[in-house]
Amino acid sequence: MTAAVARLETRPQILPAPHPAQAAVQATPVLEARGLTLDYAGAKGRHRAVEDVSFSVAAGERLVLLGPSGCGKSSILKALAGFLKPAAGTVQIRGKAITGPGPDRIVVFQEFDQLLPWKSVRDNVAFPLRVARKMPLKEARARAEAALVKVGLARALDAYPHTLSGGMKQRAAIARALATDPDVLLMDEPFAALDALTRRTLQDDLLALAEEQGFTLVFVTHAIDEAVLIGTRLHLLAAHPGRTLATFDTAAFGISARGTPAFEAVVRDVHNLIFADGGHHV
Amino acid sequence: MTAAVARLETRPQILPAPHPAQAAVQATPVLEARGLTLDYAGAKGRHRAVEDVSFSVAAGERLVLLGPSGCGKSSILKALAGFLKPAAGTVQIRGKAITGPGPDRIVVFQEFDQLLPWKSVRDNVAFPLRVARKMPLKEARARAEAALVKVGLARALDAYPHTLSGGMKQRAAIARALATDPDVLLMDEPFAALDALTRRTLQDDLLALAEEQGFTLVFVTHAIDEAVLIGTRLHLLAAHPGRTLATFDTAAFGISARGTPAFEAVVRDVHNLIFADGGHHV
Amino acid sequence: EGVLRIAQQFGTLYTPFHVLREKGLIEKHGKELGIDIKVEWIRLSGGGAVNDALLSGSIDIASAGIGPFLTIWDKTRGTAQEVKIVGAFGAQPNFLLTNNPNVKTIKDFTDKDKIATPAAGVSVQARILQMAAEQAFGPGNAKKLDPLMVTLPHPDATAALIAGGTEITTHLSNPPFQNQALKDPKVHKVFSSYDVLGGPATPTVAYTTVKFRQENPKTYKAFQDAFAEATKWVDENKKEAAEIYVKVEQSKLDPAFIAEVLSDPEVTYTLVPLGTIKFADFMNRIGAIKNKPTSWKEFTFEELHSASGS
Amino acid sequence: MSDTTVSGSGLADAAHARSTETVRPRTEAPARLSPRAALGWLWGFTVVRRAVVLAALAALWQVAAVWQSNPLLFPTFTDTMSALASALSEGDLLPAALASLAVLVKGYVLAVALALVLVSAAIAVPFLKEVLLTLTAMFNPLPAIALLPLAMLWLGLGEASLLLVMVHAVLWPFALAALTGFEQVPETQRLVGRNYGLKGLSYVALILIPAALPSLLSGLKIAWAFAWRTLIAAELVFGVSSRAGGLGWFIYRNRNELLTDRVFAGLVTVILIGLAVEVLFRAVEQRTVRRWGLQR
Amino acid sequence: MSDTTVSGSGLADAAHARSTETVRPRTEAPARLSPRAALGWLWGFTVVRRAVVLAALAALWQVAAVWQSNPLLFPTFTDTMSALASALSEGDLLPAALASLAVLVKGYVLAVALALVLVSAAIAVPFLKEVLLTLTAMFNPLPAIALLPLAMLWLGLGEASLLLVMVHAVLWPFALAALTGFEQVPETQRLVGRNYGLKGLSYVALILIPAALPSLLSGLKIAWAFAWRTLIAAELVFGVSSRAGGLGWFIYRNRNELLTDRVFAGLVTVILIGLAVEVLFRAVEQRTVRRWGLQR
Numbered sequence A, B: 001m002t003a004a005v006a007r008l009e010t011r012p013q014i015l016p017a018p019h020p021a022q023a024a025v026q027a028t029p030v031l032e033a034r035g036l037t038l039d040y041a042g043a044k045g046r047h048r049a050v051e052d053v054s055f056s057v058a059a060g061e062r063l064v065l066l067g068p069s070g071c072g073k074s075s076i077l078k079a080l081a082g083f084l085k086p087a088a089g090t091v092q093i094r095g096k097a098i099t100g101p102g103p104d105r106i107v108v109f110q111e112f113d114q115l116l117p118w119k120s121v122r123d124n125v126a127f128p129l130r131v132a133r134k135m136p137l138k139e140a141r142a143r144a145e146a147a148l149v150k151v152g153l154a155r156a157l158d159a160y161p162h163t164l165s166g167g168m169k170q171r172a173a174i175a176r177a178l179a180t181d182p183d184v185l186l187m188d189e190p191f192a193a194l195d196a197l198t199r200r201t202l203q204d205d206l207l208a209l210a211e212e213q214g215f216t217l218v219f220v221t222h223a224i225d226e227a228v229l230i231g232t233r234l235h236l237l238a239a240h241p242g243r244t245l246a247t248f249d250t251a252a253f254g255i256s257a258r259g260t261p262a263f264e265a266v267v268r269d270v271h272n273l274i275f276a277d278g279g280h281h282v
Numbered sequence C: 001e002g003v004l005r006i007a008q009q010f011g012t013l014y015t016p017f018h019v020l021r022e023k024g025l026i027e028k029h030g031k032e033l034g035i036d037i038k039v040e041w042i043r044l045s046g047g048g049a050v051n052d053a054l055l056s057g058s059i060d061i062a063s064a065g066i067g068p069f070l071t072i073w074d075k076t077r078g079t080a081q082e083v084k085i086v087g088a089f090g091a092q093p094n095f096l097l098t099n100n101p102n103v104k105t106i107k108d109f110t111d112k113d114k115i116a117t118p119a120a121g122v123s124v125q126a127r128i129l130q131m132a133a134e135q136a137f138g139p140g141n142a143k144k145l146d147p148l149m150v151t152l153p154h155p156d157a158t159a160a161l162i163a164g165g166t167e168i169t170t171h172l173s174n175p176p177f178q179n180q181a182l183k184d185p186k187v188h189k190v191f192s193s194y195d196v197l198g199g200p201a202t203p204t205v206a207y208t209t210v211k212f213r214q215e216n217p218k219t220y221k222a223f224q225d226a227f228a229e230a231t232k233w234v235d236e237n238k239k240e241a242a243e244i245y246v247k248v249e250q251s252k253l254d255p256a257f258i259a260e261v262l263s264d265p266e267v268t269y270t271l272v273p274l275g276t277i278k279f280a281d282f283m284n285r286i287g288a289i290k291n292k293p294t295s296w297k298e299f300t301f302e303e304l305h306s307a308s309g310s
Numbered sequence D, E: 001m002s003d004t005t006v007s008g009s010g011l012a013d014a015a016h017a018r019s020t021e022t023v024r025p026r027t028e029a030p031a032r033l034s035p036r037a038a039l040g041w042l043w044g045f046t047v048v049r050r051a052v053v054l055a056a057l058a059a060l061w062q063v064a065a066v067w068q069s070n071p072l073l074f075p076t077f078t079d080t081m082s083a084l085a086s087a088l089s090e091g092d093l094l095p096a097a098l099a100s101l102a103v104l105v106k107g108y109v110l111a112v113a114l115a116l117v118l119v120s121a122a123i124a125v126p127f128l129k130e131v132l133l134t135l136t137a138m139f140n141p142l143p144a145i146a147l148l149p150l151a152m153l154w155l156g157l158g159e160a161s162l163l164l165v166m167v168h169a170v171l172w173p174f175a176l177a178a179l180t181g182f183e184q185v186p187e188t189q190r191l192v193g194r195n196y197g198l199k200g201l202s203y204v205a206l207i208l209i210p211a212a213l214p215s216l217l218s219g220l221k222i223a224w225a226f227a228w229r230t231l232i233a234a235e236l237v238f239g240v241s242s243r244a245g246g247l248g249w250f251i252y253r254n255r256n257e258l259l260t261d262r263v264f265a266g267l268v269t270v271i272l273i274g275l276a277v278e279v280l281f282r283a284v285e286q287r288t289v290r291r292w293g294l295q296r
């Protein structure tokens, strides 16, 4: 372990829930999961996807969920978005239980089919501005165009989603989320389908925007360097069912840290921690 | 440039087509694209996705297509698979023009919805064995199970695709392709949705299998290190429209080379070549 | 009072209604009684629909075959909805026609012959055939020919008969279809309903509820008078009546042909029901109606009782 | 209903509406029940919910009929039920219903098979698709009455003609639903099938039919209903020699004799058969499209 | 047809069949044409292909009718056309067709709107879905005849009753198609809508309806056909108050006068209207679902 890892717990400390009155005095976390357990009901009974996961994200923080395929990262994100109801534990936003989805938490999904097929790329990006931000059409479109140019889709403004490549679809979805100027942003492997160059540009853009707008971010990725770069905190998960493995504080590493020895060292640490589990299949 | 790069051409050399009789004497390449140009017809006329791309893949070779999002990698793969008809140029398999898809070229698609939703994971993997390899049901299932265990899906044999996570879907698709014992394998970003550990294991498995079975592989990825590791040759593409930028010979780097300084050096070279284009958006 | 909704079906049988309508007779008789009557004509097809319309209060005067009438009379007798006949549409014969030269009498049918009637088994025509069967084969054999009966509307049956080449060889028909069919040399008559019923019969009647007559005596009277006048007029002016029919119906048929149909010597124009009691007896005997009327007067309004009906 | 309790938006709605309630129980009764909880538990069974709906409809009917008090046009529920019972015990209704069902199933299967053949051909050859669409646009709106003379000329009276009319009723709508279903199959699944060398019939059977099953099932349900409607109407107008009448004939005869309660008894029979078939379809859906996540 | 010439398997098939041919020309005629190429170029137009199909059908009809030589049951195509021409010129047919169309459109729009409301409610509340499915299973197979007495009782004769019967004909099948369409909407698109805070009507209008448009259009086509069938049948039974008869009445009247060629002229009118509506639907599909890649 290098000194760069400010805090590393093999088991996260779950603090006793503060008294509500007390909590109000302290800064309430924007998002908080306590003992979160998620089940899926299948033909053969319940399937436990996530068990007893706790974390809290303060305003402006960027929490990265990192873990093997199938460990429940997307499920946790969906619980935060209000799509899944906890089987046990709670998920809260600013101290209130999350009871359903809403435009205060904009989501970028993992799936390629999250663009609405019946809208051009431009209108897809303008859509949440129109319905959730009630923006006039012209303004929404202009803003959408700007966001799309930023993700390199200037040529595809009028294209329909089914004519886009996989990476282009994901970029459009990212543009759509960022254009809404969200308070809380939940992103599920948004850069997974992107090439190194595009990915790097978008990482930089995302971090710059986070600085500028100060949104709170929960970010799922499987790339360790990306996790260290994007996150102010890393939440490592193990699979079957999804449990917390460890948390890292990586607030020290911003854009400028990319490629520095300290950065590489943390990446290697996390890498080793994950791989320590053994080279066998998850 | 380091010495590790055996051959680097900023423009690929397009050889004049050999006389058929001659070609038969030489080893016919398994796959060959000559002046391949691909168009999509849209509402506003044709959209050129790929222009004048040429390469050939000999038996047992592993060609990696690398390039920015939207540069036409998937389109080229679909042309090789027989799903797209060239607007100009030719695609050939063993010297014969490709006129349609067939089970001699098994494809792993980029999309998450390539599993058949009405079949359990096991039956999805057994499906091509049944219809293309005419295997008896029991044998096909046994083989499917073995392939699924290898990609870490032993727990999900009876699950239906819609209950899988993104990464699990992709792993099942990979298992399906590998189980068919293919002659030619066309893979479109198969590992993009996978975490570091799983990805590494599967890369190793794929290379081991390639050694063992000697299949011919065309592999699309956007991860440079993966490209260098998997490929015996790299084909770099630029976008708008997709054109050949350069080719690299990377046959020297196998599993054991991973992480060696020489390996890292090639990765850096390719990285620089791509990024030399400027940090601007594609 | 003052509003009259009349249901009319299709065909030359209903010519008195055409005349009634074209000449504004109801309105005229209404004025004579000191009321303005607004008449609404409604086209329906089939006795079932007409009965439903009457029962639901959608129409005031119904016109349909004697069969549907007896059915509704049977069911409503003694209730608030009791119906009675206002007048008949004249006596007209129904012919059993065939294009099978081997059939001379009703006993000559074989399994190869199919006899078309509207609503096999239950329509007026079907009842006539059943009565004929009973007379030919003896009591209890009324349904002997039922297996040969098929349901086919008159126009299709007539077309099949004339055209030939189908299984339909025989049709218990209706004017003007039987007049049309008989023009074809291949088609001949086996019997007339007059033979079966023992004399002229009125197959079609106009009827309404007792309640309507009580509540709208003047309107009812105006209609009754107009109907009588129209019937009489048709009898006297067949040619003009045919023209009126063609005009109202916007028919493509030749007026001369209609006039010929109307002038058939077997047709008599009278409001008084004929042959109905025999029909009712038969229907009661085979269980189609539960009440057995002792006289035709039981199911007609008093205005007609002075005449000699049956 | 989806068998996933956590099926995204649906659940989110439920959570909104009653975030304090627990998930609806399904199989095991709680050990000890308050009366309210017991009701809630019962409510978890489809059969119970169905029965409640049916009972409510019956009550509505009864009230409306009593209030209307016009038994010749609109008999009460109880009258209808006793007419149904007597029609059943007299051995009148059941043979009629069975006779109709036999013809119905024949026509239905014939039409569905024919439609699948036509649609498969249309999928393979673009020109045939155009032909099929043109034919459908032309013939689908035509009432059965239009076919009568031709059926008579070519097929004679009797079952063959009846079948022709039924095939006409079922073929076009089902072909439309099937074609749309096939054309909606996601591109990737199509490509997968082609990739494994599937062509022609095996492609249709192994890829298109399962992938389009939701649309096919909905088409089958619609077609089933129209087969009934047509059969009953056709039995009246056409092709019934008075011996072997079906349910349509039963209804028509009784209507002609103004035995309205028996007419309604016949209609209730149609309804009951419809409900039974719906249960069947539901079971198929539960085991297929819902299990596969193709339909919620 | 898709407007993408390179739409996966379809193209692959085409490539199989005629790998040497060039892609079918669409708009610009080649500068110089061999007669064969000219035909091929013409063939590229939907209108031309349609016309050929229709001409072939007409020829078939003519041959069959001449061979059958039974004008009372089956008039020839040419006879029908001249009857059509004379009926049109006499000003007989057009008003009838327009009268029918007016009622038809009213009933259709009413039923479709009602179905959308019901299905939206069913999507929001699982119990209502159950109710809707039960009602559909019960009422869909019922022939219009079942509604007749009730319609008369409650709505009297005339348009209201006619509309009720038409709504009955259209409502259930369209509701089934719409419900299936809504339930097939991909989970992710549903979640996206919810994420942006869409609920109730706006969720249905902005997410479910466009996403389910292929199924909805197919349902609309089916419903349209049944509206016609029902209207024509119902016009006979319900008749017409005063002069204004519709197309059904026109057909019935001419049938009663054994003017079979005019009957067929009426039927041809139904067919022609059907074709016109199909062209309309096709245009809508071209601009929506095919353009969006939701349907090939």
Ligand SMILES: Nc1ncnc2c1ncn2[C@@H]1O[C@H](COP(=O)(O)OP(=O)(O)OP(=O)(O)O)[C@@H](O)[C@H]1O
Pocket: A040, A041, A042, A047, A048, A049, A068, A069, A070, A071, A072, A073, A074, A075, A076, A110, B162, B163, B164, B165, B166, B167, B168, B193, B195, D004
């Ligand atoms: N709709 C569903 N129904 C049933 N089980 C599901 C469903 N979605 C996910 N699961 C199960 O829940 C577990 C966690 O899935 P999840 O999608 O959250 O994983 P993940 O961490 O996002 O994986 P990946 O990195 O592969 O996307 C998996 O075992 C998966 O099979």
Ligand SMILES: Nc1ncnc2c1ncn2[C@@H]1O[C@H](COP(=O)(O)OP(=O)(O)OP(=O)(O)O)[C@@H](O)[C@H]1O
Pocket: A162, A163, A164, A165, A166, A167, A168, A193, A195, B040, B041, B042, B047, B048, B049, B068, B069, B070, B071, B072, B073, B074, B075, B076, B110, E004
């Ligand atoms: N079905 C289609 N119709 C029209 N255009 C398409 C279609 N599919 C792809 N394209 C266009 O072709 C170009 C290349 O797409 P392709 O999918 O081959 O890119 P790619 O290299 O695979 O990108 P990625 O890495 O993002 O998957 C893009 O500009 C895209 O918009």
Ligand SMILES: [Mg+2]
Pocket: A073, A074, A075, A110, A188, B165, B166, B167
């Ligand atoms: Mg995931």
Ligand SMILES: [Mg+2]
Pocket: A165, A166, A167, B073, B074, B075, B110, B188
């Ligand atoms: Mg791609």
